[in-house]
Amino acid sequence: MGSGQVTSSVPSGTSEFQGKHVTVAGLGVSGVPAAKVLHARGAVVTVVNDGDDARAREQAAELEALGITVRLGDGATLPEGTELIVTAPGWKPDKPLFLAAGKAGVPVWGDVELAWRLRGPDAAPWLAVTGTNGKTTTVQMLASILAAAGLRTAAVGNIGVSLLDAVLGEERYDVLAVELSSYQLHWAPSLRAHSAAVLNLAPDHLDWHGSMEAYAADKGRVYEGNQVACVYNVADGRTEDLVREADVEEGCRAVGFTLGTPGLSQLGVVDGILVDRAFVPDRHKNAQELAEVSDVNPPAPHNIANALAAAALARAFGVPAAAVREGLRNFRPDAHRIAHVADIDGVAYVDDSKATNTHAAEASLAAYEPIVWIAGGLAKGATFDELVAASAKRLRGAVLIGADRALIREALARHAPEVPVVDLDRTDTGAMLQAVTEAKRLAQPGDTVLLAPACASMDMFTNYNQRGDAFAAAVRELRA
Known part of the structure; x- marks a missing residue:
């Protein structure tokens, strides 16, 4: 969720929350606005929070001034009389609070569920994306395409506009492009999107979900009740399996996207052209040109797949082909996502600090050849054998940083023993300059020095943004 600035008033008539005892689990960017919205609708709100730091006390004071009860340092106990829990998305399902709620028959919603249920009768439909x-x-591309079609839209969910602001604010939207995490989907039982996409599935957040099966099942919730299209990745059969398992509205179609030639009811690529064989008359015989690969920025394979998924959702909403092309041309990716930093002595330096897991790093590595790879950080329980085996032939060399770099070094020794490796025994932020310097030494003209860590950043940096900024600063220092 976004900031706590919810720009809504209490609706006329009796609120379903009037007099209802609601516990909000967690402060932060989702809990504070949820508490305010519920309180404004007449609920008796109690906020519980595990932490009791300065930021939490500041937020608690703000809520208590409104008459909301806040319990800091006590996120485990179910307040007496609770009839509903609204939780921050990151709270794990096995927390004692939720176990107690289950025994007491108290429902648990997330911030997405609350926003969904608070929509007005003329609410904008949702085009949802997970993976x-x-x-x-993908959501940003989708919003750009929708805007190019003249539609009032916003990128919401984990990014952009807060979902509560989007559904309760004064601005009226024709359609919303909604990014949803597996955490949010877990706590959103009644969500029913117009159309939705699952981009890919790879092991992630398994400590939260408990298993890959549970993680996939939560991702698959995005397809429940879809009206027009369930968009899946042809290259990832697990996403199509989730479509088969979903209970959708009659007439809803499965629509695939592929980097190859599209089959029936698919979007794909033919001779450098993005084409649609799903939302065209007589799709058995015809295809519609949507855009050129060169319209996608940057035109890396995984980013072309993102563009096809965004185009599929937009086409499901009736957007014309010309708007797909214009929207993709207008789109500019966020920082630290396969961002070209500089060319020095014939070597390209690319920042993909956002590649915080092995699946993202594999997609990034597939976009270039040959590569001097800068990797490492916090592995979060990941293993690196599959990643290294898939990418070995592309590697000129590797420079390893961070707390769990040994895991990557060992995978390189097993699957790419001929690749030279520089192991930097440092976890301070200054290590990035040394890493870039070593990568420059290994690189040859025509190579790409690629920061695609395959790990989280918090062992050395505040977040992946700071890590990417450090890489870019080190590259600039090299060039000076």
Whole structure:
């Protein structure tokens, strides 16, 4: 969710929350606005929060001034009389609070569920996107395409406009492009999107979900009740399996996207052209040109897949082909997503600090050849054998940083023993300059030095943004 600035008033008539005892689990960017909205609708709100730091006390004071009860340092106990819990998306399902709620028959909603239920009668439909990687880029591409078609839209969910602001604010939208995480989908039982896409599935957040099966099932919730299209990745059969398992409205279609030639009811690529064989008359014989690969920025394979998924959702909403092309041309990716930093002595330096897991790093590595790879950080329980085996032939060399770099070094020794490896025994932020310097030494003209860490950043940096900024600064220093 976004900031706590919810620009809504209490609706006329009796609110379904009037007098209802609601517990909000967690402060932060989702809990604070949820508490305010519920309180404004007459609920008796109690906020519980595990932490009791300065930021939490500041937020608590703001809510208590409105008459909302806040319990800091006590996120485990179910407040007496609770009839509903609204939770921040990151709270794990096995927390004692939720176990107690289950025994007491108290329902648990997430912030997405609350926003969904608070929509007005003329609410904008949702085009939803989930997946292990590529969600934010795809949603931003989708919003750009929708805007190019003249539609009032916004990128919402984990990015852009807060969902509560989007559904309760004064601005009226024709359609919303919604990014949804597996956490949010877990706590959104009644969500029913117009159309939705699962971009890909790879092991991630398994400590939260408990298993890959549970993680996939939560991702698959995005397809429940879809009206027009369930968009899946032809290259990832697990996404199509989720479509088969979904309970959708009659007439809703399965629509695939592929980097190859599209089959029936698919979008794909033919001779450098993005084409649609799903939303065209007589799709058995015809295809519609949507855009050129060169219209996608940057035209890396995984980003073309993102563009096809965005185009499929837009086409499901009736957007014309010309708007797909214009929207993709207008789109500019966020920082630290396969961002070209500079060319020095014939070597390209590319920042993909956002590649915080092996699946994202594999997609990034597939976009270039040959590569000097800068990798490492916090592995979060990941293993690297599959990633290294798939990418070995592309590697000129590797420079490893971070707390769990040994895991990558060992995978390189097993699957790419001929690749030279520089192992930097440092976890300070200054290590990035040394890493870039070593990568420059290994690189040859025509190579790409690629920061695609395959790991989280918090062992050395505040977040992946700071890590990417450090890489870019180091590259600039090299060039100086």
